[in-house]
Amino acid sequence: MSSVNEGVVTVVVITYNDAERVSEAVTSALAQGDAVGEVVVVDDASTDDTPRVLERLAAADPRVRVVRRAGNSGGCGTPRNDGIDAARFPWLVFLDSDDVLPPKAVDALLAVARRHDADVAAGLCVRRELPGGREIPWQQQLFTTESVHDGVARRPETLWDTLSVNKIYRREFLLSRRIRFPDGAAHYEDFVFTARVYAAGPRLAVTPETVYVWHVRYGAGQASISLRRDRIQNWQDRVTAHQQVLEIMRDSGERDLLVAAQTKFLEFDLAVYLRELPQRAPEYQDLWWRISREHVRAFEEEAVSRATPAARWRTAVLLGRERQAAGLRRLAELAADPPRLPPPYAGDPRRPLWDEVPSTPGGADEIVLDGLADAPIERLPWYVAADVKAGRRLLLELRLPELYGRTAHAGPQRATVELRHRVTDAAHRCEGVWETVPGGAGRRAVVAVDAGALCEDGAITTWDAWVTVTFRDGETVTRPLRAGSGLRRLVRLGRRGRVLLIQPHATHSGCLALRVADGLAGMRTVVAGRLARHTRR
Template sequence: MGAKLSSANDGAVTVVVIAYNDAEHVTEAVASALAQGDAVGEVVVVDDASTDDTPHVLERLAISEPRVRVVRRAVNSGGCGTPRNDGIDAARHPWLVFLDSDDVLAPKAVDTLLALALRYDADVAAGLCVRRELPGGREIPWQEQLFTTESVHDGVAGRPQTLWDTLSVNKIYRRDFLVSRRIRFPDGAAHYEDFVFTARVYAAGPRFAVTPETVYIWHVRYGTGQASISLRRDRIQNWQDRVTAHQQVLEIVRESGDHDLLIAAQTKFLEFDLAVYLSELPQRTPEYQDAWWRITREHVGTFETEAARRAAVAARWRAEVLLGRERSAVDVRRLAELAVNPPRLTPPYAGDARRPLWDEAGSPSEGTGEIVLDGLADTPVALLPLYVLGNVGTGRRLVLEVRMADLYGRTAHAGPERATVELRHRVTGAAHRYEAAWEAEPGGHGWRAVVTADAAALCEGGTITTWDAWVTVAFRDGESATRPLRAGSGLKRLVRMGRRGRVLLLQPYATNSGCLAVRVADGLSGMRRVVAGRISRRARS
């Protein structure tokens, strides 16, 4: 990871841990901070007036470890910003790192960040954060594209994509930089306080260093009944809070006088924030959808035209539909598909390549005016929102029929030649690949390819494995596009005979984003686990 620091830098860092009613996890968080080594001079734990056993746990930690210092608030603040501000005020060392009580710092994170900041004389240094899903343990890098190489920047204006990193916890800060510029978190019950804090940091023009090393483990606990604010997206207030935070971000950047950074902040909202919520919008009630549509139109309607022009075509089209239409169930479903990653635009396709339309225009008085999909002709085919469907066959082996629609003639012009279907192991990333040639569908509306997989090869000795289905489309000019398969027909449990007479249970299904995945249970023990899991889920519901 980072270079070993000299003794002159021992005790240079204060790790600020915030906690509220988290006696179960706070010890692990503090231990991860103490394990960073001599560079950590103190761990300041701010207890936001917990009412559970957290104060007693922290008292024991402070007695057993002299580097642990507890700051206890008399009244709960209602959010995360105030206790972090308390930690900034209480810190005694020149560098700061923030940590939440239910997360952990990666091994050597502080050494890595501090060495990076010192090497480049940076005010702020950032590393990769990994979301660890519990209890399963799957790890998903957060905004991985921002942390591919080590780099340093004088301000973030030359690297506007930095705005996509809205986390406060994957960074080390020069305390004097924060204090001298009066950079604070929003106080009180403000949600998405990280958005506002990081905007204030970026707008202040820090010397900013980046490392590809993992420095923070963000624990995402499912099924605990204690979802974080960012995971409570089924509540319309969550979206309103996010929009309010983004309005503050825009005001902060606007006051900095950096117009390009302002456009970048608006473009980021169109490409990322909108997509996260749009992809789930069909699951919400009509009342939620109406409120969401109104809040979003009011906010996005204030954006500059250049923000949409700089966005990828899918984000641009989403904004055009939102601003140009009243909500309809059909539009919500299609927008949700266009908001997944990578995006896909479902047929039918109105108009043609010269004038592609969102749909056959209705009456403007009914809020269904004509919407032209700008940018189609200029976008490389590999970046277009191709729609590729995966149907599961019912033969003795696992048969996948792949169908691809022709997107306004652009796909036909590119000339799809070969399809490579991959079944990717969800945990290890191991893949089984199958190739087939594309065959044109009658009527010229799309293409079809069929592959057959050996189901026994997907088994792992009596366990349950999950495989995600992807396809790579190779075009005539040598270009290619890789997409997850959209789940089509044949989503039912299939029993097959594997090698040596073993029984296999295959369960093709649609993921939350509508993609095709296959769950494989090997042997009778694996099948019992699947059945037991289904019974358990039914009992809980």
């Protein structure tokens, strides 16, 4: 007796010159079970060993069908469109050849789609960082519970999910609405495709199950499009794709979706690039500023007013300051997640300002941090820095500035530092008490770290530092600790007289992390790594 799920889904895998990884992707699709009737692999004219790998996969399992393009399309959209055209089954799932489907992903998507008679069903995607293996959920706030929605206009936060690969689609829905990916060398094609799907008003089901594993390979020879943010063309491509998204939303007649798409850009897209902008060359910064200002200047006023306070302030700086006067490092802090606002603090508690400018009060060139004076404690852009003190113990001296009078009013009481293992869920906590700094400069707390508790036999571990501030009324906020002074290699004796090598350092985003080598084996690993780097120079 056959199952009702047997052979109802086509998984479309696209590949180009990916002989080393395509087999894992196809195998993960075949392993989904009886629901997968076929795996259509579209080879975008590979010139490596990919065609021979696909021949072997097709010979081993009759469900594998290979569609080979005569010429390379230059992007991901055309091969996915070829897969839509070639599919024989009523449901579609997309998979890239360098990613995988986790076990039971197709069953989870198909079940929720059928349960709610949906045109599209979406699930959680996790970004798996390789080679380390750390997994970070993508837009997790959208996938907390199972739900169903007739269109997305009443759930505009759906627009934050711009992925095409964490979903199952009723093929007839795509064909009847003529929904396709942009052809050719278009980048960020997912943005445009998902906008077309959302604008078509699908019945959308959502599951909290993990349905896609997105492999992020740092240090790879050829980074994916989304990781090439050091190239100004990447930003131009992203803005171009977003312009197409806005056109799609305008044509749909759903003004709320148009405004929501603009607000999402202010909240997310701008912030991602602003965090890294201080590290770019001046020529990149100038072009980025010009492209961004031109794009954002055309947004609806309502899109800005709907944004969070930090996003409104970032937008005001972009539109109201030239790049040279904007304070890029401070702006990058304000673009962090969660946002942080370091000193100096211009203006006063009644009228907090981004900076001091030579103008009359209330002048057009003033950038007022509207909403800061009365924002809830958890929404304030708290900034906590840590100086590493090298004494008999490893000490962290924490500094919490006076934020326009809000710090004194909230009354910080306790500081809890949590050191989180970079890969596992392990965490170690230590506490300190906040003291007032003379002169009204904020608060100070000293926390002692048990470095021995961070060790693993013969291994090097990395711990990210976070701090939870507990206020007078019991409210708390948690923020990553910013790296201050004292970032130098330290040698300490740990438990049972073991030698510890401790390296406090600033991460790529300026946050504090501790790298700990336990014992002689760990130290040998550190030395070997340093020698290898010198050898390569």
